[in-house]
Amino acid sequence: MTFDDLRLSKPLLDAVHSAGYETPTPIQAKAIPLILDGQDVLACAQTGTGKTAAFALPILQRLSARTSAQYKNGRRSGARKIRTLVLAPTRELAQQIADSFGTYGRSSGLRHTVVYGGVNKNAQVRILRSGVDILVATPGRLLDHMNDGVIKLDSVEILVLDEGDRMLDMGFLPDIRRILRQVPERRQTLLLSATIPPPIRELAQTILKNPVSVAVARVSAPTELVDHWAYRVEKKEKPALLCNFLEHTPYSRALVFTRTKHGADKVVKHLTQAGVPAAAIHGNKSQNARTRALDGFKSGKTAVLVATDIAARGLDIEDISHVINYDLTTEPETYVHRIGRTGRAGATGTALSFVSSEDRESLRDIERLIRTPLQPAADLPGYVAPKVIFEKTNGDTRPASRKNGNAGRNGDAGRNGHRSATGSGNRRRPRNRRRGTSSTVASR
Numbered sequence: 001m002t003f004d005d006l007r008l009s010k011p012l013l014d015a016v017h018s019a020g021y022e023t024p025t026p027i028q029a030k031a032i033p034l035i036l037d038g039q040d041v042l043a044c045a046q047t048g049t050g051k052t053a054a055f056a057l058p059i060l061q062r063l064s065a066r067t068s069a070q071y072k073n074g075r076r077s078g079a080r081k082i083r084t085l086v087l088a089p090t091r092e093l094a095q096q097i098a099d100s101f102g103t104y105g106r107s108s109g110l111r112h113t114v115v116y117g118g119v120n121k122n123a124q125v126r127i128l129r130s131g132v133d134i135l136v137a138t139p140g141r142l143l144d145h146m147n148d149g150v151i152k153l154d155s156v157e158i159l160v161l162d163e164g165d166r167m168l169d170m171g172f173l174p175d176i177r178r179i180l181r182q183v184p185e186r187r188q189t190l191l192l193s194a195t196i197p198p199p200i201r202e203l204a205q206t207i208l209k210n211p212v213s214v215a216v217a218r219v220s221a222p223t224e225l226v227d228h229w230a231y232r233v234e235k236k237e238k239p240a241l242l243c244n245f246l247e248h249t250p251y252s253r254a255l256v257f258t259r260t261k262h263g264a265d266k267v268v269k270h271l272t273q274a275g276v277p278a279a280a281i282h283g284n285k286s287q288n289a290r291t292r293a294l295d296g297f298k299s300g301k302t303a304v305l306v307a308t309d310i311a312a313r314g315l316d317i318e319d320i321s322h323v324i325n326y327d328l329t330t331e332p333e334t335y336v337h338r339i340g341r342t343g344r345a346g347a348t349g350t351a352l353s354f355v356s357s358e359d360r361e362s363l364r365d366i367e368r369l370i371r372t373p374l375q376p377a378a379d380l381p382g383y384v385a386p387k388v389i390f391e392k393t394n395g396d397t398r399p400a401s402r403k404n405g406n407a408g409r410n411g412d413a414g415r416n417g418h419r420s421a422t423g424s425g426n427r428r429r430p431r432n433r434r435r436g437t438s439s440t441v442a443s444r
Helices: 010-018 026-036 051-068 091-104 121-130 139-147 164-169 173-180 198-207 235-248 261-273 287-299 332-339 357-370
Strands: 041-044 084-087 112-115 134-137 158-162 188-193 212-215 226-232 254-257 278-281 304-307 322-325 349-355
Touching: 010 051, 010 091, 026 041, 026 051, 026 212, 051 084, 051 091, 051 158, 051 188, 084 173, 091 112, 091 134, 091 287, 112 121, 112 139, 121 139, 134 139, 139 173, 158 164, 164 173, 164 188, 164 198, 188 198, 235 261, 235 349, 261 278, 261 304, 278 287, 287 304, 322 332, 332 349, 332 357, 349 357
Parallel strands: 041 188, 041 212, 084 134, 084 158, 112 134, 158 188, 226 349, 254 304, 254 322, 278 304, 322 349
Antiparallel strands: none
């Protein structure tokens, strides 16, 4: 199947082809015809499979068809009103969705804009008052504009909730319910998510009407294009291990996840002192600082981005070869979202986790969810092993250096003493070559 088979208009096909895409992803092939037919859709697909294009393309086509009827003698009759509302949990995801509408809809004659917090509202107000057809927003800033009387949602025809499970995780449900009360009941509603736990299904039952469920992978399944590796390392050894890994491993862009905002700043400071250009992105950063960090990462000026889980959803940057879980998450689903930043659009990727003694339970939960063990990280050229390597032997979880006097003392325990993250002795060498990208599949 190609995009030409999906009943898309010529301007949209031209935009898709100009972006280098020929073959739709499974979620696009299934969802686009349903959305074009006006049906409510509950879509579940793993990250990096093109969910944004799956709803942006048919929305643009539906709005364009109705807009053409509003023109008389080459002039539009009536002011522009918000006809499509897309809700997203984070500023970065909202901006990327807006960028996608701009890319695909540049010849549609439709106007779109994005509103989110962390920046001055005045510029947003000026654009909103001039009239837009498509609004992408985070819930908090949208409610601010609604309370100020700047935004009215009584003309919304299509409502999209992207990353629905993340919306609930971030506590947006009360805001979403307030917004829903201002949106016409007669509308098309799309709810998209990488995972659909029971609370999402309950929400879907209240806001969607006779939805068609679309699932292209089992819930919470990671992409098969990513290799999963684990280093057994104590917390105090993580900074040195990260520097050694980045120094001796070929990579294009590396995204490093920490558990806390303070931890992200500490990692950036350590990398910078070691001569590795790095930047941090987290909730305490101003929007301008977050934008600068992302722009530097996208351009390649900064090859390492350190982030909290604010970047685990929706971040769509080409050629991220490595995702490094500096701090292993306690939520298995978050692991899936984190590693979804690599191995996108047909490219392969590497997910590397630093696993300390206190992470054993989290590791088991992750392996149970993804149904595959994290393989022991094989030796890298010039790699100096952490001094403390944990191994699981007959229930004894003391550091290996305390069980074996030769292990961990002279630095070669990592070359000969690695154990599988699940106790297995299997060895595989990670593919450390520079990861390629594919231009044939539309990504988020």
